[in-house]
Amino acid sequence: MISINFEYHRPHSISEALEMFGELHAKGKEPIFYNGGTEIITMMRIHSLYTEARAVIDIKTIPECTYTGFQGDRLVIGSSIPLAQLQEMPEFPLLGKTCSRIADHTSREKITIGGNICGTIKYKEAVLPLLLTDCDLVIAGDNGINEIPIQQVFDKHMLLAPGSFVVQVLVKKQFLDLPYVSKKMTRIDRIGYPLLTVSALKTGEQARFAFSGLCDFPFRSNSVEDALNNQDWSVQERITNAISQLPAPLLGDAEGSAAYREFVLRNVLEESIAELKGG
């Protein structure tokens, strides 16, 4: 049960949403945009997040946010699309597979792609395929509605100006059907937070890799990719070098120690490289 009283608002257009945010902000209600609401429900009830929010703005009924389909040479995914739906969507199998391992089915019916990448959870596994495909994000905010390359707005977490929200994800067709791997390892169950999740995409002779659960944030790193693609080295050397290039220390937490994560990472990378080579 959430013990804090707050207002619920449901705008029907992007402009209405932005306007609402401005008004509520001016009234000191610390509004937040939201999609699925799972993080609000689970964190507000234990009083650990959003405790200052006195208004929430539900963007799920904004038409652009619920749209999926092709526009020109790009696949458009509305930010309000739930993970369970992406899982069933044949157009972007890497995204589908990655999303299919986030949380459990009941939660995936609620959790949206926008919510997963913008929330506070450190794993944000849905962002991995987006990082690998150089997608653009449609972001609505004070500066209007803009398409911004994901690399410019995602660094460890989303860098969104207050009062802005992600409307859509735009992925170029050329990336959708490339060979890929997506592997999630947990402490023991199929369902749970990751020890690590690896998504990889084969673009020509090169492979791209993005990781979640390994460090405190999800990432794609050029130096890690360079190491993993270095054909002068053996697979083991590539992996060892990649590990030395990680952007932050390996995570050690209740899911697993840092040393164990490294062990799991080595196995998973070895398998991934082998699979991508085969593919």
Added chain:
Amino acid sequence: MIGKSVPRKEGNNKVTGAAKYTNDFSVAGLLHAKLLTSPHAHATIKSIDVREAKKCPGVRAIVTGVDYPILTGSAIEDRPILALEKVRYFGEPIAVVVADTEYEAQNACTFIKVEYEILPVVNTVEEALEGKHPLVHEEFKNYTQVKELRPDPTRNVSNHVTVRKGNINEGRTLSDITVEIDVSFPQSDHAAMETRSVRAEILPSGEVYLHSSSQAPFTIKQSIGKYFNINENKVIVHTPLVGGAFGGKAAIQLELIAYAASKAVGGKLVTLTNTREDDMVSSPVHIGMSANVKLGATNQGELIMAEIKFLFDSGAYVDEASDITTTAALNCTGPYKINHVWCDSYCVYTNHPYSTSFRGYGHSELGFAIERAMEILANKLKIDPMELRIKNAIKPGDTTPSQAPLTKGNIGNTAKCLERVKELINWEEGQVVPISDRIIKAKGISSLWKTSMSPTNASTGAIITFNKDGTMNLNVGVVEMGQGTKTTLTQLLAESMKVDESKIHVKMEVDTQTSPRHWKTVASTATFMAGNAVLEAAEDAKRQLKNNAAYALRCKPEELEVGEARVYLKSNPKSNVNVKDVAHGYKYENGNAVGSLVIGHGSFMMNHLTKKDPQTGKGVPGPAWTVGAQAVEVEFDTKTFFYKITKAVTVLDVGKVINPKGARGQVTGAMCMGLSWASREGFTFDENGIVLNNQFRTYKTIRYNENPKYIVEFLETPQSDGPYGARGLGEHGVIGMPAALANSLSAAAGVPINQLPIVPESIWRQKRGGVYDINKF
């Protein structure tokens, strides 16, 4: 009716969602209570300021520890209702807020300002025994002991139980070979679907009404009376269907807080239901343990001696932990004949959540230690682990570690259970079988036993009344918590009365005002105790029916028999009268009435149980021992150390199977619980004693599709004093699962796995010799 899989009497109501549990209740004027709990594991409370919280909307009252400076506990009175002066575990209740709505109560909790002074944390049983100050209980010497304990307060020990059987020095001398192992596991959760819930009201007449999701409504009555100085006869407790308990709902905790909360608002009806987080750590948990086991045997594999040390993590308060410490000691060897046994079992305070009973009650804990030691002994002796167990299996004529004599009537056939498991798990195929270059199949086995330690005079009763149509109403004080006892008791009555079970209406709810007193619904004793009471009540009802029928049939009562809803002449069954016509006296055709209204009653009391000797442990702790054997099969990836549990087997000697599907359900459920506990459950504490996984998002239990194939079979060696020979079976499926899993994975990985839970990382750590070194790949 015996041996028939009668569907649960309450089944339709449950599967349609119509069944009502304690918290399925609302009424105008109902007030809601919420707990404020401690964010620290050990700290002095310097001040609690409730002024801001009292101003919050809807708030009616706030109660803190100083309002009720009393100490409670079933073994030793060490636990305040709400923390007094200091907090001793993460999640300990500090204050309760009563408000018009639940959210207002919860909201007000955030406005209570508590000032703490953090104290060093006693975070393991080993640290506790070092006895550094501050102790968990500095004032221990001033506490009232309710049960006989042997404490060592300077080392945080609340109870030290010793078992001395035979002569340990002789045992050491006679042993050709000895093995020694250390095992351990942390505390864990009961994970019942229904979180604990209670509702309290104090009427102007002075009567106190409580509704509680409890295994012990009659104990609640006693406790409320005792701690609040109320005549017990004024306390009335209702327990509707309970949504899973597993031992966790036998402790009295929220009831005391709810009473205090109601009192604070002038006796108005107040409801208090745990959040999942509170249910996991604020209310009592499954005990943790560290143990050291030494086993001695001859070269031929005959067990000679056992030297065992158990350190039980009782957490911050004792509750049932001291009795679990005792039970584990008195049954420390598992179902094996060993002549020389020394056991030292310690109940140790730490700054962890407090421990209470959990399905298996000490036997799963001791079982894990012993069965791992047996496996290592077998390896060292190079004897087949199955053969070693069969060779040493305990039998009638032997004695238990507490020197209780075993007879044909009080123990089943362990060796036969093992023999059957051997076939069912295809043991001959080999313990370890490769199935690909990476994957191997491995098996692990375990024996098990369990007795039920109760007060030596634990008792129960049953009442049978009749409807006008001759159907019966059965009223017992047993709580229905998913175990299906009410259906089993119905079957026993139906068998005795020779009618279909549909002719019997069993009351699901327990009402302490009208239900016959039943000790507690614990220890797999309900069928044994209440079953015997039901059979006695049935005899009583039959006697009365015969008396009434004697008028109708113009004969002596002893010439009559009851069956198939009739009372008939033994010599000529065609001469009979309907039960419905004699259940309420008998009316002659002219209107004259004779006889009496039939009300059958019966009772049962444990007998021949004796207190244990304080030095040697000698005594008879329980009425009988259920024995069994179990096995687990896993598929193990030798590269990643991930594994899948593919098969789990139990063969249990239950005396008599009353409801086959019900029995299978109980055993399978318990096996699932044991595997879940062994493979993934357990609280993770940080260095400050904070529980890091008090939510299901981080505390994992086995999921539906992660279950193995379950194979369950029963042997029927009758228990001489059990109803139709039946023994208890509710808990037993859990007992051998942890050891069987650990034995299979130890065999698969080639390293000893002696800690629970067994996640792949634990195996990886063992493979590396227990050393963490990031550079050593």
